[in-house]
Amino acid sequence: MRAQRHDTILYPPRGLSREEAARYVGVGTTKFDEMVNDRRMPRPKRVDGRVLWDRIALDAAFSDLPDEGGNRIDELLSRRDRSS
Structure with a gap:
């Protein structure tokens, strides 16, 4: 009997269908x-x-989407800069 080879590395697929994307x-x-x-x-x-x-292009596009309410850290830093 011949041993079966299995892919033991778990990885997300690079190409996603419309539903998966x-x-x-x-x-x-x-x-x-x-x-x-x-x-x-x-x-x-x-x-x-x-x-x-x-999947990587989706990651980049998702990162480019605006954050709701802006970035709190950037907001606090800009207040500090304005008061200087």
Whole structure:
């Protein structure tokens, strides 16, 4: 009997389907489509018949989204600079 080889390295996939990409950034597919259309999220890549989103490009786009209420640390530092 031949031993089976298993991939023991756990890693997230680089290419994500539309549904996976939407779930990855925390929104539904309708909102994700809207964000792709208005360029808040990247366009997909095509691999033969598959449409895939690059997980790293999604990370970069997500990082570029505005923070609600701004960054508290930057806000405090700018107050200190104005009072100097």
